Amino acid sequence: MAVSFDLFGTLVRADRPADPGRAVAAALRERGVAVPADWGEAFREPHIDAPAGAEVPLPAHVAAALASRGVEAPENAARRAVVAAFDPDVERREGAETAIAAARERGPVGVCSNTSAPELARRTLIRADLADAFDAVVTSVGCGWRKPDERAFAALARRLDVAVADLVHVGDDPETDGGIEAVGGRFVDVTETPLPAVPAWLDAHGDGADDPDGVGP
Known part of the structure; x- marks a missing residue:
């Protein structure tokens, strides 16, 4: 079994811009770009x-x-402005490290995160002291597909060298993270099973304890 985690709202809290357009505009002006009046x-x-x-x-x-x-x-002004605008303070959520360690006991561990801003996930993981915690990190801006699209989960499964149906995905949004269920994987909703409870969930479900025939999810 492999376990993947959503990043924002699941493993970390990050103070991303309340008004992304305004934040990007300010960063563009700082780089000498004439921002249109109707930006x-x-x-x-x-x-x-x-x-x-x-x-x-x-x-x-x-x-x-x-x-x-x-x-x-x-050249590259738009990218540099976006990177500057999305430069958050980050706080690791309670139970993140324990949940990741429990997942690692069962197999490879990854991150599957929706973000359209390049470098944001990498910076966030560094600031949360989680940069070396995963076997693979897949973002929507990197792979080209957003959860719940099955191709986002498939991209991570390939990186972890497992079948996508063998993924357990831990996240906070049933509409996006819950998309793993459409491809045969399992979803752990941290709004119902908080991170500190994930190790116990893995103990109860990771070996098919809730599925004696082994044909779940």
Whole structure:
């Protein structure tokens, strides 16, 4: 069995911008980019036609929003602005380390996180002192697909070298993290089973204790 964890809201609390568009605009101005007067509207508009379930990297969205208003940003300015705007203070949630250690006793452990901002997950893990805790970290901006799309979970399963149906995914959002159940895996909702209780959940369920025929999830 392999266990994966959602990051934001599950393993950590992070003070991400309340108004992402405004935060990105401020970071663009600091880099000499002329932010259009109607930036709020431009930022909210879709500019990239992506297939269902796909992640649009935020720097690409920002660059397209600027271009839609006739503003050309210097090379990498959009990416650098996004990285600067999403630079959070991070607090590791109670029970995170214990839950990860319990998961590691049963097999490989990974992170599967939705985030359109590059570098955000890596910085967050470093600040939470969890940078070396996982065998693989997959983000939507990295793999191109957002949970609950099955391709996000499949990307992590490949990195962990397990079947996607063998994943137990621990998260806080049934609509996104719960998507693991559509591909045969199991979902642990931390709003019902808090992180300190995850080791006991793994003890009770990890060897098919609740599924004597072994045909669950």
